[in-house]
Amino acid sequence: xxxxxxxxxxxxxxxxxxxxxxxxxxxxxxxxxxxxxxxxxxxxxxxxxxxxxxxxxxxxxxxxxxxxxxxxxxxxxxxxxxxxxxxxxxxxxxxxxxxxxxxxxxxxxxxxxxxxxxxxxxxxxxxxxxxxxxxxxxxxxxxxxxxxxxxxxxxxxxxxxxxxxxxxxxxxxxxxxxxxxxxxxxxxxxxxxxxxxxxxxxxxxxxxxxxxxxxxxxxxxxxxxxxxxxxxxxxxxxxxxxxxxxxxxxxxxxxxxxxxxxxxxxxxxxxxxxxxxxxxxxxxxxxxxxxxxxxxxxxxxxxxxxxxxxxxxxxxxxxxxxxxxxxxxxxxxxxxxxxxxxxxxxxxxxxxxxxxxxxxxxxxxxxxxxxxxxxxxxxxxxxxxxx
Amino acid sequence: xxxxxxxxxxxxxxxxxxxxxxxxxxxxxxxxxxxxxxxxxxxxxxxxxxxxxxxxxxxxxxxxxxxxxxxxxxxxxxxxxxxxxxxxxxxxxxxxxxxxxxxxxxxxxxxxxxxxxxxxxxxxxxxxxxxxxxxxxxxxxxxxxxxxxxxxxxxxxxxxxxxxxxx
Numbered sequence: 021x022x023x024x025x026x027x028x029x030x031x032x033x034x035x036x037x038x039x040x041x042x043x044x045x046x047x048x049x050x051x052x053x054x055x056x057x058x059x060x061x062x063x064x065x066x067x068x069x070x071x072x073x074x075x076x077x078x079x080x081x082x083x084x085x086x087x088x089x090x091x092x093x094x095x096x097x098x099x100x101x102x103x104x105x106x107x108x109x110x111x112x113x114x115x116x117x118x119x120x121x122x123x124x125x126x127x128x129x130x131x132x133x134x135x136x137x138x139x140x141x142x143x144x145x146x147x148x149x150x151x152x153x154x155x156x157x158x159x160x161x162x163x164x165x166x167x168x169x170x171x172x173x174x175x176x177x178x179x180x181x182x183x184x185x186x187x188x189x190x191x192x193x194x195x196x197x198x199x200x201x202x203x204x205x206x207x208x209x210x211x212x213x214x215x216x217x218x219x220x221x222x223x224x225x226x227x228x229x230x231x232x233x234x235x236x237x238x239x240x241x242x243x244x245x246x247x248x249x250x251x252x253x254x255x256x257x258x259x260x261x262x263x264x265x266x267x268x269x270x271x272x273x274x275x276x277x278x279x280x281x282x283x284x285x286x287x288x289x290x291x292x293x294x295x296x297x298x299x300x301x302x303x304x305x306x307x308x309x310x311x312x313x314x315x316x317x318x319x320x321x322x323x324x325x326x327x328x329x330x331x332x333x334x335x336x337x338x339x340x341x342x343x344x345x346x347x348x349x350x351x352x353x354x355x356x357x358x359x360x361x362x363x364x365x366x367x368x369x370x371x372x373x374x375x376x377x378x379x380x381x382x383x384x385x386x387x388x389x390x391x392x393x394x395x396x397x398x399x400x401x402x403x404x405x406x407x
Numbered sequence: 408x409x410x411x412x413x414x415x416x417x418x419x420x421x422x423x424x425x426x427x428x429x430x431x432x433x434x435x436x437x438x439x440x441x442x443x444x445x446x447x448x449x450x451x452x453x454x455x456x457x458x459x460x461x462x463x464x465x466x467x468x469x470x471x472x473x474x475x476x477x478x479x480x481x482x483x484x485x486x487x488x489x490x491x492x493x494x495x496x497x498x499x500x501x502x503x504x505x506x507x508x509x510x511x512x513x514x515x516x517x518x519x520x521x522x523x524x525x526x527x528x529x530x531x532x533x534x535x536x537x538x539x540x541x542x543x544x545x546x547x548x549x550x551x552x553x554x555x556x557x558x559x560x561x562x563x564x565x566x567x568x569x570x571x572x573x574x
Binding site for chain 2: 142155184187
């Protein structure tokens with residue numbers, strides 16, 4: 021509706037060809053600027069919320085309730101001197117923050133904000149999400165390596181190990197949703213959700229949530245910038261605008277992944293209650309979850325983190341795909357559907373009941389699997405060192 | 408527009424490829440490879456092969472390039488490039504042979520073209536749209552090569568584990 025009105029308005033002044041070019045650019049302009057604004061506000065929101073959880077007050081001086089704190093911080097960072105260490109690799113040092121920021125923004129190209137509101141409605145939308153975000157491990161490594169600082173390099177090495185490990189359960193969790201929806205297109209995945217997939221795929225949702233937390237380098241998985249161990253990890257040497265880019269990219273990426281989680285598991289913009297606002301509220305709720313994690317959990321050790329990815333999440337996600345595929349096949353036989361046809365709500369409800377039961381049983385039994393319960397103690401301090 | 412995009416991407420791919428072979432710094436070579444592979448993915452987009460482009464990006468840029476970076480990470484004295492170029496005649500020979508093979512295939516292939524009224528079907532589509540479905544092909548016509556590729560990867564993985572194992 022708004023798109024059509026804008027188009028009519030523009031056609032008064034420009035030729036049709038130009039409007040065809042201008043419309044996507046206008047959409048891009050709006051999306052990118054809303055994102056940057058949100059990232060600035062999210063830095064404030066996180067500080068206030070985490071302060072609240074830790075029984076502090078948080079920033080409350082700049083503007084009403086401190087709302088302009090993010091703007092003030094950004095101004096400070098942009099006006100700061102842009103330092104490059106003398107021994108750094110200048111070119112890569114410059115490219116890394118851009119490499120970091122670009123995929124976070126590019127992620128939003130396929131996010132369906134509302135029915136038909138997508139910048140690029142790709143057939144393989146979810147593959148695009150995974151492909152684009154896979155650059156972030158490279159960006160983190162480039163930043164750490166180019167800084168020529170041992171703490172940066174430690175952070176970078178940790179970051180690459182972490183991102184590569186958690187990409188596997190992440191993709192597998194996404195695959196189980198794709199199997200259910202029968203489509204890679206995010207708009208179609210939203211439409212396939214007669215019941216939000218968080219109920220149909222509770223285990224997939226938990227795996228995805230954990231993997232995304234790791235993918236975003238957020239607490240409890242922020243070991244590649246663990247300030248108590250390695251200063252600030254891969255971005256130790258960054259200052260001014262470049263630091264602002266890296267810092268902002270983390271918030272934009274958090275927003276992006278939350279939007280993807282909402283699309284995959286919380287039925288996206290459905291049910292239609294006030295358009296894009298509903299989608300925004302759901303996304304904010306997921307972002308709040310990430311803030312909540314940070315306010316609640318201490319950081320894990322690197323060996324615990326990698327063990328969790330490979331020994332727990334990876335097998336669970338694999339089994340989850342097999343179970344889901346079996347259920348979809350059974351439902352297709354039961355409701356006599358053509359392969360690829362969307363599952364009716366009744367079929368989804370049956371799968372939901374089975375999967376919720378399976379998830380509860382799995383989570384209850386997980387701690388009793390031999391070998392898993394002990395992974396906390398693997399790097400136990402030797403007896404002689406303890407004394 | 409598409410032609411312009413093609414030349415832009417092709418130039419980027421060439422520059423990236425040149426950087427791979429000429430850069431003294433191993434990390435720059437890895438970045439050059441990244442640019443080159445990403446540009447090739449872009450060329451796939453101009454050919455309407457969206458899925459292929461995304462797969463190229465996911466596997467080569469997100470996977471292979473990261474693995475190469477891993478290798479760079481483990482390399483001591485990264486800034487000193489390998490100084491021996493004694494094998495260059497062999498390299499030249501291999502390169503020429505590959506180029507000749509590719510050129511032969513390109514010239515002798517009957518390319519489908521929309522301008523001649525032939526339809527170009529998308530490689531993947533949803534079940535409703537007509538098109539060749541990648542999974543159908545992979546699990547029927549090309550099942551043997553597909554399984555062989557899987558076996559090869561398994562052998563490579565086990566081989567790598569055996570070599571890297573601590574004794």
